Amino acid sequence: MYLDFVKYFFKANNAHSIHSPFVFEFFNKVFKDKSIVPCSRFIEAERLRLMSSHKTIERKDFGAGIKKNTPQKISSLAKTSLKSKKWSQFLYRIVKFYDYKTIIELGTSFGITTAYLAKTNPHAEIYTFEGCPETLKIAKETFHNLEIQNVNCVEGNIDLTLGDTLKKIKKIDIAFFDANHREEPTLRYFETCLSLKSENSCFIFDDIYWSEEMKSAWKAIINHSEVTISIDLFFVGLVFFRKGIEKQHFVLK
Numbered sequence: 001m002y003l004d005f006v007k008y009f010f011k012a013n014n015a016h017s018i019h020s021p022f023v024f025e026f027f028n029k030v031f032k033d034k035s036i037v038p039c040s041r042f043i044e045a046e047r048l049r050l051m052s053s054h055k056t057i058e059r060k061d062f063g064a065g066i067k068k069n070t071p072q073k074i075s076s077l078a079k080t081s082l083k084s085k086k087w088s089q090f091l092y093r094i095v096k097f098y099d100y101k102t103i104i105e106l107g108t109s110f111g112i113t114t115a116y117l118a119k120t121n122p123h124a125e126i127y128t129f130e131g132c133p134e135t136l137k138i139a140k141e142t143f144h145n146l147e148i149q150n151v152n153c154v155e156g157n158i159d160l161t162l163g164d165t166l167k168k169i170k171k172i173d174i175a176f177f178d179a180n181h182r183e184e185p186t187l188r189y190f191e192t193c194l195s196l197k198s199e200n201s202c203f204i205f206d207d208i209y210w211s212e213e214m215k216s217a218w219k220a221i222i223n224h225s226e227v228t229i230s231i232d233l234f235f236v237g238l239v240f241f242r243k244g245i246e247k248q249h250f251v252l253k
């Protein structure tokens with residue numbers, strides 16, 4: 001991954017080399033936006049509370065990378081498996097900027113990134129998916145503590161819950177894929193969500209360089225015929241489906 005980062009770093013461009021007006025606007029007004037996220041203080045206090053917890057939970061895991069069904073410290077999980085403040089705020093800014101209202105998050109964990117997504121607009125509707133019951137219980141406490149009421153928690157293996165849940169939704173404005181970091185499920189979830197995308201939707205994939213499988217999944221996603229704009233930010237990758245423009249791939253820093 002270190003070598004991948006070095007390659008990314010030397011390939012990545014800044015504002016001067018972006019000729020797409022859409023991507024130029026995204027880069028300057030969303031990616032480079034450093035303004036204060038108003039809800040951040042409260043959500044970060046919740047993150048800190050979890051990072052300081054002395055409790056353990058019984059993890060039931062479906063994803064790649066973590067040991068199966070073992071007791072794990074809440075503090076270690078909060079330190080290692082949640083998106084950082086910087087990237088959670090980045091997601092918040094995307095949702096705010098494009099005024100997205102229907103939001104899918106695959107992989108709730110303790111609900112920290114979910115909270116940022118939910119706080120963008122009380123009228124936004126968030127569907128967040130988590131397979132581990134004890135983890136989701138903590139996420140629900142997070143939502144309660146932050147007075148969040150616009151989150152629908154879908155408990156169970158995404159393999160089984162995604163299709164049925166999407167039947168209740170008319171469209172997906174934004175989807176954040178942060179659950180099973182394997183190639184086949186990532187591509188399968190992507191294909192499932194594609195049926196509800198619109199020209200303005202954005203799909204975001206976490207950890208696109210995390211493993212050979214994730215690199216391969218990302219390659220397949222950006223080459224998909226429905227994807228017109230893809231943006232590699234190393235830690236996450238974004239794809240858009242805007243019509244009437246030439247397919248273009250950007251590597252930005």
Ligand SMILES: C[S@@+](CC[C@H](N)C(=O)[O-])C[C@H]1O[C@@H](n2cnc3c(N)ncnc32)[C@H](O)[C@@H]1O
Pocket residue numbers: 060061062063064081082083084105106107108109110111112113114129130131132135156157158159178179180181
């Ligand atoms: C990296 S964490 C999510 C972090 C969260 N999005 C954040 O930034 O705060 C991934 C979560 O996805 C869940 N997960 C992985 N594979 C899953 C599956 N197939 N079905 C349901 N949940 C799954 C794991 O239990 C874990 O809690």
